[in-house]
Amino acid sequence: MTHTQDKSSALGQGVLIFIYLTVLTALEYFIAVTFQAVTILIVVAVIKAALVMYYYMHIYKLNETSDDDDVHSYAYKTGTNRLGLWLFLLSDTFVFAGLMATRINLLGFTRPPLNQMLGLAVTAVLLLSSFFMNRGETSMAHGDTKGFLNNVVVTFVLGLGFLIGVVFVEWRLAAHEGLVASFGDTVHGPMGGVFYIMTGMHAFHVLTGLIFLFVVWNNARKNIYSAEKHWGVEAAAVYWHFVDLVWIFFYPALYLIGKLIA
């Protein structure tokens, strides 16, 4: 695989995108707490998603034609695998889109009583993990296995932090507030069900992403990846960013949009 950028400028680009995403997330939060402008929130989320898809997930690589026409070559196969992975993500998107439609239909302009600070914290943690994943992949694309290993460990720890933050802290706090899975009435709608299925489905994807990260980390320790041959690393990275991508939409849908009803 050819890379057009040298390593430091690629890493620099990652930092820049991370700053954009952070600013946009802060803006999102600010808009939500000051005035409820759903349209702006949607626009911000779409911009964030576009940034992640282009700069972190490198969606444009789908268009790359490999120099090697032999279907058995690593380069050609990587192109094939990439298309397969993206189609899988497209398919997966329909699950999350279905959940989003469920949330809009059932809860409308209300939202569950959740801890705003915790929501912002886990969002920041997941965003930061995406940033380190990008660093890791960039390192590997330039043949720096050690850099990859270090970054992927940070990504893993942050991802685990997100998972614990949602499943063991947020879920417990929510249940304490009375938002148990079976909670729902004609005023609030089936709020418990919607909250747990959305965060649960996402958390399940985070968990599989963590397993994936562990697998590539373990393989990288055995030195099986190189600058030219590291499809496994790329796949893990794209999948990890996808999990982040979903949260870009789920975070405002659960925490920011709509009113709280007592």
Next chain:
Amino acid sequence: MKKFFSTALVRGLFWQLIGTLVGAGLVTGIRMMMGLSATDKFFFTEPAWVLGGFFGVLFFLAGNGSVTDWFKWARGVDTPEHHEEKFSGWEKYLNVSLDHKVIGVQYTVTALLLICLGGLFALIFRTELAQSQLQFLKVDMQLFGQNGPELYNTLMSLHGMVMIVSILLGIAGIINYVVPLLLGAQDMAFPRLNAFSYWIAVPAAVLLVMSLIFGGFGTGWTGYPPLSSRAPVGVQMFFLGVFTAGWSSILGALNVIVTVVRMRSKGMVAMRMPIFVWASVATSIIALTATQLIGLSFQLVMFQRLFGMGFFDPAKGGNPVLFQHLFWFYSHPAVYVFVLPGLGVISELLPVFARKPLFGYRWVAMSSLGIALVGFLVWAHHMFTSGMNEYLRVPFMYSTLLVAVPTGVKFFSWVATIWKGKLTYPTPMLFVLGGLVSFLLGGLTGPPNATVSVDLHLHDTYFIVGHFHDTIFGGFLFPFFGALYYWFPKATGRRMNEFWGKVHFWLMTPSFFILTLGMMQVGLLGMRRRIVDYDPALGFDSTHLVLTIVGYLIGLSVLIFVINFFHSIKNGEKAEGNVWNSRSPEWQVPSPMPTHNYDQPFEVVGEPYDYGLEGSQYVKFAEPAKSNTKHK
């Protein structure tokens, strides 16, 4: 016999049993520690059976070896792209193979078995319907925790879903076998994923049948809540089975799209791809994306039952109509998943037997995609009576009527292809023509249902049942049989018996038309769907008797087919060359197809369907094809 018990199939089933018990035991153990009840009507409790069913699938896949290579990759161990085929003969088909041709046959045979099973269910409840009043499914009988009418409901629901799964496997079988050959590829893009997609369908089928034993479910294949949220445990097995079969469909579709995009031989630009390939892509686009929504809708009901989440429970602010939206978002496009490959087969075979170019190739190619895309926008026409917002009715009516346009393009092409052709009528051609006529009937009865004012009266009557049996027989079953007769020599090097093939056709076709037209007739007279009994005063007892008789005749014809199929594998007339005189690349090499498909790569140099045009050529092999000399 010992060989049989060591096959991947039997090992998988054994591990599925173990997995089910482990999963169920795990939940039961936790429940006992929490001081909850450990047993219920069907021995274990519902949560226990759900986790058991889920573990069963995982254990099946781990136990039968279809994921072994992936685990090796995860440990950083490389594996060869293809393994040496360890087995030969029938053993090859009961073990995990990465060869798309073997997997295609596995899919097809499994589909045939499920068609027979689903047909058997239909015959049982069709027998009950032969007369008004309850004949043998009486209220005082008990089987699997159900009385007669409840058993009727379960069989009727399972007939629907078993047939749907058999269709998904059937199209996957044909696509798997044929598409790489048409493209000139050595295999599918992801051979392991391909094997996985097949093998995950086997535990899915087992789960579906398990639902019959665990109290059944009387919801119909649609599983609408609140009925499904109150049905016995069986409905959970049904949900799990559909969910698992859905993954088979999704991953198979993914594989097909990638294969078509990445593995075409030289010169095969988009507008020179065979129509069947176009149809496969169109069908795969729907299966890849929309299938997630039926999985999600069933999952939500599952969770509602397990954890009391209130998605579809109005008392908790839930919305039952939401389920119908999520469900039909897949389940309407799903019918295009079922029929598009069949319609592709019709377009593929007609020119061969009419010896004429396919009329309007570009339009036919695009019409498949057109149907697939418009198909995403029509789902709520199933819900005109559901109480959804009324302003949704008219837009969905028009979008539904729009489907008739690309479908009409196909019919126009078929008729124009037949026009002044030099038609011959071997068995595959008969089934193609039968499919064409029956899909026409199904197609013409569609727009009345799509029209809101008419549908309000036709909804949930036997008219609908007649309509969709016409479309599914025309769009799937007839072309499926046609494709099997047509490509059977490619797979086995022998032909199926022509006489019994014709008997099959001439027995099935008239019976089938009587069946569906009769269904529509009783439907118009007031016969409701999904009901065990009807009022004798409605005056269609005799029609129902006829329907039951023709139902048995169709069953008999399929039985003839199955016997012919398995008998011909060993005893059919030898057919190793280009038996149908086709231009398609797979017929330019000897049959049965060599293990790695084409020895020489080919290049596409002309249009695929220019039959009868002198000097025209579709494919050119790298060296002159050594037809009929290389086989051993």
